[in-house]
Amino acid sequence: MYQTEKVSVVVPIYKVEKYIQKCVDSILNQTYTNIEVILVNDGSPDSCGLIADQYERFDPRVKVIHKENGGLSDARNVGMKHATGEFTVFVDSDDWIEKNMIEEMVNSSHKFKADAVQSAFYYAYEDKLLFDHRTYLKNAAPVILNNKRLMYELVKNENVKNFAWGKLFKTVMIRDISFEKGVLFEDVFWAHKVMHRVDTYVLLHQPLYHYTQRSDSIVANYTPKNLDIIKGLKERHRFIEAYYQDLTDESYKAILKMSLIHYNLLLQNRKKDKDGVFRKEIQHYIQHHYKSLERAVLGDRQLKRQLQLFSIHPSLNVLFLVLKKGLRLAKFISKPAGLEQVKS
Incomplete structure (x- = not known):
């Protein structure tokens, strides 16, 4: 198992005091221990900042950054400026990850000489988990994509999602590509620029990421x-x-x-x-x-x-x-x- 290279985990935080401890605990309890966890408190008005500070006091791998509210893109960009790892992972603060996610991804990156690795994921509801068996087969071997196939899959948005989360990137691939501020669905503006640089991409079928589904209705909250x-x-x-x-x-x-x-x-x-x-x-x-x-x-x-x-x-x-x-x-x-x- 490779543990020599540091993995930076960037977690933007805003109004998620209900979820943040489960998220951060899942990161700190990884089987891959050579990590730094960058918690970016994006001016959250609740107790998220205090919770983040407590983690920083008790685990030297945690780094907390407090900033004025600027949105998810701005928080990710600030987090990236403080990342010192050879690899970078984004985790949204209401989500959580399986304890072996980072280990599996780093090992796959080395095994296949990949610039980026993506895992399958669960849609996580309060009372259930849903898995997209149309796209992923839990016990199947990893899928290796070259750049041309990767871009096709990204545009199609079935096997390769536009999401920044659930993926491990070589930091050098993404450090100078900022998320566009002031927009929703910022990943759509960002992903193709990153994937354009990727020569080898690995798609893991194991669901290692839990994507939290809120009960809010898109129709009721649409703007x-x-x-x-x-x-x-x-x-x-x-x-x-x-x-x-x-x-x-x-x-x-x-x-x-x-x-x-x-x-x-x-x-x-x-x-x-x-x-x-x-x-x-x-x-x-x-x-x-x-x-x-x-x-x-x-x-x-x-x-x-x-x-x-x-x-x-x-x-x-x-x-x-x-x-x-x-x-x-x-x-x-x-x-x-x-x-x-x-x-x-």
């Missing part, structure tokens, strides 16, 4: 700020056009899928989209890029139908989705493969 994800996908698309032209269609598909989802969310939150400004913006983009989008969805029957219906009138796409949902409930058509519940 136009959520549209940042489309902004990020469009920024990434320009990068794809410049460096990976053969992935342009796949990138257009990702933008279309997300645009249709958010158009429907805006419909359900009309009061937050006065005069339909944001819906019109989505509609204009789809109309303006229709030919490119049409070519991109040729092999995707459902998405092609949705694009056609939306181009006639956006409400037709909504009716199509409602009808399809009704047919599933009536069991006239089968449900898509879902997540597998495991013991919590």
Whole structure:
């Protein structure tokens, strides 16, 4: 087992006093002990700062940084400036990790000479864990991706997620690539720039990360700020056009899928989209890029139908989705493969 290289674990903290101890304990109890844990208190108004300071007093591997609130991206950027390890891992402060996660990742990085390693993960609810068996097979051998395949998987966003968490990076690969401040879904703006540098990427099938699922409803808490994800996908698309032209269609598909989802969310939150400004913006983009989008969805029957219906009138796409949902409930058509519940 390799223990010679230090791993920096960056944990941004804000209003998570309910979760923070479980998170930090899971990091400090790792079988890989050569770590530094950088807790960035992002101006949290609760007791998170005091809890972080207690960890720093009792474990020399913990370093606490207190700063004014600047958001998740700013906290990660500050944490990265203090990272001294050869490897870096990001853990969100309401999540937790399996005790062997870092060990497995470091060993895999050495074994396969990989620049980055990703593990599978659980969707962690208060009363259950869900595992995506559509994408991962728990006992399967690691998957090794070269750069071209990695970028395809990143754009497709099934096997390789845009999330910064759940991955181990060689610090030199990411140190000078900052997270964009002031946006939601900051990982979408960041991941492709990092993966562009990666020659060898390892995908582990073992679920080693617990991704906490809050009970908040996306519909009830939706704001136009959520549209940042489309902004990020469009920024990434320009990068794809410049460096990976053969992935342009796949990138257009990702933008279309997300645009249709958010158009429907805006419909359900009309009061937050006065005069339909944001819906019109989505509609204009789809109309303006229709030919490119049409070519991109040729092999995707459902998405092609949705694009056609939306181009006639956006409400037709909504009716199509409602009808399809009704047919599933009536069991006239089968449900898509879902997540597998495991013991919590």
